[in-house]
Amino acid sequence: MRALFLLLAALLLSGQRDPVLVPEVSQHDVQVRQGFTGTELLLFGAVLDPAGRAGQGYDIVVVLKGPSEPIRLREKERFAGVWINAESNDFRSVPSFFAVASSRPIEQIVDEKTAAIYEFGTRYIQLSPSGSINPELQLRFASGLVDLKQRQGLYKEDFDGVQINENVLYQARISLPSNVTTGTYTAETFAVSNGRVIASAMAEVEVRKVGFERFVALSANNWGLAYGLIAVLLSVGMGWGAGRLFARL
């Protein structure tokens, strides 16, 4: 009886202490169709604090991640004057897209350990390296991969990207470039106070090809032979047609 009471009290108290996050994304369905040049997602929401401690201040961190894929990363090295691929390392879960935004620089919000647990930053992405067990080599490859993805616009950090209004509403803008992979993206939002994550919530964004683009990608993958024949017909037809057209002019 006493144990039950304690449990109930703990639940009530904790319910009172920890705020609740209500996240929302401007677009749950990103359609990749003709003329798609990327899009901007608005991740917004509210922090409800039952204890009514408005003004006490917490920080918000949002992490948007694209579907993961296994890859092999090869490193070029100079061999007899020529740059050739030398060492390689495998990573089993490389997010195709990764963006983190926060209301303040991460190192002012949490310590390194917490940042690593929640992947608050491109250098904390859990890439699941396999193959080599040499930590130095793995670190070199991981930072090379992150650097490459950053320059492709697929990995980004914005430590000033979350605005918090009246300690209740927050919003962050993350832009998706046109070269994003299709699939299910997860948008995680964390409320952090005193170096501790006090609440988190997740929303999903579906990025998919629609219409003609979807049809082309599907055909290329499922009916390779027919797709190839159509490509040949198209190019023979256009070449021949143009020849006829210009012959008449």
Added chain:
Amino acid sequence: MDVYLPIANLSVNGLWIVALGALTGVLSGLFGVGGGFLTTPLLIFYGIPPTVAAASASTQVTGASVSGVVAHSKRKGVDYRMGTVMVAGGVIGAGIGALLFRFFRSIGQIDVVINALYVVLLGSIGLLMAKESVQVLRGTVGKQAARRRHHPLVANLPWRWRFYGSGLYISPLAPALVGVVVGILTMLMGVGGGFILVPAMLYILGMSANVVVGTSLYNILFVTIATTIMHSVTTRAVDIVLVALLLIGSVTGAQFGSQLAVRAKPEILRLVLAAIVLLIAFRMLLGLFYQPDEIYTVYPL
């Protein structure tokens, strides 16, 4: 004008791609080459994934060579027998090329191999052409000793056929082997192979000059068709939207190119082509020896 490429998975400026197609089209109209050797590197430079660039460029070359074949066959400039033997070799070559592509990919050297092939082939052919056109311009040609009809090795092959169009009585194995080599290169480099075929036909097989360009285009047409099919079935990297954009440019560019070709001096044209070919070879050479922009490359597993 932004166009999304569904296979390359990115959005490009459509006008740039059309302009690139037009540039290669003008070249193909002027010189009778497919222009793939220019399209593939420029597409990669623009940011298109290399496999998609090579696959789509070979499909574009199909379209660019169609009107040439039609024009040449009207004036009996195609040796169909010779061309068909070469195409047969070319299809086998494309198959070998697909296997090689997979092998070099698995050991992770495909980009190095493609780069090195470009340097060696474009470099040597560019030098050859430059030397010849300079000789012609100086008027030193004609005094050289009469050339052999064909390479002595070709004459040693057994089982001879008559090729009336080319004026040859040689073994079909020789053109078939030439076809195999060109097929391999088409698959690996995304080029039609015209810049290799034409010298090979002239100097190794010794075909008569009036059927060389037409037969070369005929071979290119069918080998690039085979390559497109091969890519669609294996690498699945042919981007039909990219192909269409390139073709819009190249089929119109080719018409202007062929009109220009009538007016210009052939030796000067050759020198210009040699300069372009050497320039690309030089750029690729720098890529091999200078520190590349990207040290790391991602291969999906």
